Amino acid sequence: MASPALLPWALLVLLVFAAFNLLFMQMVFAWVERWLAQRRTREIMGILFIALGIAALVHPNVSMPSKKSEIEIAGTKTIIETTRIIQIPKVFGVLLLLAGGSFIFLSAAKSK
Numbered sequence: 001m002a003s004p005a006l007l008p009w010a011l012l013v014l015l016v017f018a019a020f021n022l023l024f025m026q027m028v029f030a031w032v033e034r035w036l037a038q039r040r041t042r043e044i045m046g047i048l049f050i051a052l053g054i055a056a057l058v059h060p061n062v063s064m065p066s067k068k069s070e071i072e073i074a075g076t077k078t079i080i081e082t083t084r085i086i087q088i089p090k091v092f093g094v095l096l097l098l099a100g101g102s103f104i105f106l107s108a109a110k111s112k
Helices: 004-036 039-058 090-111
Strands: 061-073 076-087
Touching: 004 039, 039 090
Parallel strands: none
Antiparallel strands: 061 076
Protein backbone atom coordinates (compact mmCIF):
# COMPACT_ATOMS: atom_id res chain seq x y z
CA MET A 1 0.00 0.00 0.00
CA ALA A 2 1.27 3.47 -0.86
CA SER A 3 2.52 5.72 1.89
CA PRO A 4 0.72 9.09 2.20
CA ALA A 5 4.06 10.70 3.04
CA LEU A 6 5.18 10.11 -0.55
CA LEU A 7 2.30 12.15 -2.04
CA PRO A 8 4.23 15.47 -2.22
CA TRP A 9 7.17 13.75 -3.92
CA ALA A 10 4.87 12.03 -6.39
CA LEU A 11 3.19 15.34 -7.22
CA LEU A 12 6.59 16.99 -7.68
CA VAL A 13 7.73 14.24 -10.05
CA LEU A 14 4.47 14.49 -12.04
CA LEU A 15 4.83 18.28 -12.28
CA VAL A 16 8.43 18.02 -13.53
CA PHE A 17 7.38 15.30 -15.98
CA ALA A 18 4.53 17.41 -17.36
CA ALA A 19 6.77 20.51 -17.67
CA PHE A 20 9.44 18.48 -19.47
CA ASN A 21 6.88 17.05 -21.91
CA LEU A 22 5.43 20.48 -22.70
CA LEU A 23 8.84 22.07 -23.23
CA PHE A 24 10.06 19.14 -25.31
CA MET A 25 6.93 19.30 -27.49
CA GLN A 26 7.44 23.04 -28.07
CA MET A 27 11.09 22.44 -28.94
CA VAL A 28 10.22 19.77 -31.50
CA PHE A 29 7.48 21.91 -33.09
CA ALA A 30 9.83 24.90 -33.35
CA TRP A 31 12.53 22.71 -34.92
CA VAL A 32 10.14 21.17 -37.46
CA GLU A 33 8.68 24.58 -38.33
CA ARG A 34 12.15 26.01 -38.89
CA TRP A 35 13.21 22.96 -40.86
CA LEU A 36 10.12 23.06 -43.11
CA ALA A 37 10.62 26.77 -43.78
CA GLN A 38 13.22 25.77 -46.35
CA ARG A 39 11.88 25.09 -49.82
CA ARG A 40 14.11 22.10 -50.54
CA THR A 41 12.99 20.36 -47.35
CA ARG A 42 9.31 20.78 -48.22
CA GLU A 43 9.95 19.29 -51.66
CA ILE A 44 11.80 16.31 -50.19
CA MET A 45 9.06 15.74 -47.61
CA GLY A 46 6.40 15.99 -50.33
CA ILE A 47 8.15 13.39 -52.48
CA LEU A 48 8.68 11.14 -49.44
CA PHE A 49 5.01 11.35 -48.41
CA ILE A 50 3.85 10.64 -51.96
CA ALA A 51 6.17 7.62 -52.18
CA LEU A 52 4.88 6.32 -48.83
CA GLY A 53 1.29 6.88 -49.96
CA ILE A 54 1.82 4.95 -53.17
CA ALA A 55 3.56 2.16 -51.26
CA ALA A 56 0.67 1.98 -48.76
CA LEU A 57 -1.86 1.75 -51.59
CA VAL A 58 0.08 -0.79 -53.66
CA HIS A 59 1.17 -3.10 -50.83
CA PRO A 60 -1.04 -2.52 -47.78
CA ASN A 61 0.12 -5.61 -45.84
CA VAL A 62 2.94 -5.32 -43.34
CA SER A 63 4.25 -8.41 -41.60
CA MET A 64 5.64 -7.95 -38.11
CA PRO A 65 7.26 -10.53 -35.85
CA SER A 66 5.01 -11.13 -32.91
CA LYS A 67 6.21 -14.06 -30.85
CA LYS A 68 9.11 -16.44 -30.53
CA SER A 69 8.55 -19.81 -28.95
CA GLU A 70 10.81 -22.78 -28.38
CA ILE A 71 9.45 -26.27 -28.94
CA GLU A 72 11.05 -29.66 -28.85
CA ILE A 73 10.45 -32.03 -31.76
CA ALA A 74 11.98 -35.51 -31.62
CA GLY A 75 14.61 -34.41 -29.10
CA THR A 76 15.65 -31.32 -31.07
CA LYS A 77 14.86 -27.87 -29.76
CA THR A 78 13.47 -25.56 -32.40
CA ILE A 79 12.70 -21.86 -32.19
CA ILE A 80 9.57 -20.87 -34.06
CA GLU A 81 8.83 -17.25 -34.78
CA THR A 82 5.28 -16.42 -35.68
CA THR A 83 4.45 -13.32 -37.65
CA ARG A 84 1.29 -11.30 -37.85
CA ILE A 85 0.04 -9.52 -40.90
CA ILE A 86 -1.18 -5.97 -40.36
CA GLN A 87 -3.30 -4.48 -43.10
CA ILE A 88 -2.93 -0.74 -43.56
CA PRO A 89 -6.26 0.92 -44.36
CA LYS A 90 -6.37 2.59 -47.78
CA VAL A 91 -7.35 5.89 -46.19
CA PHE A 92 -3.80 6.19 -44.79
CA GLY A 93 -2.36 5.88 -48.28
CA VAL A 94 -4.72 8.55 -49.56
CA LEU A 95 -3.88 10.83 -46.61
CA LEU A 96 -0.16 10.38 -47.26
CA LEU A 97 -0.68 11.30 -50.91
CA LEU A 98 -2.65 14.40 -49.90
CA ALA A 99 0.02 15.41 -47.39
CA GLY A 100 2.74 14.99 -50.02
CA GLY A 101 0.78 17.06 -52.50
CA SER A 102 0.24 19.81 -49.94
CA PHE A 103 3.98 19.89 -49.14
CA ILE A 104 4.81 20.33 -52.83
CA PHE A 105 1.99 22.87 -53.31
CA LEU A 106 3.20 24.91 -50.33
CA SER A 107 6.79 24.83 -51.53
CA ALA A 108 5.68 26.11 -54.94
CA ALA A 109 3.39 28.76 -53.45
CA LYS A 110 6.02 30.13 -51.03
CA SER A 111 8.67 30.38 -53.72
CA LYS A 112 6.61 32.91 -55.73
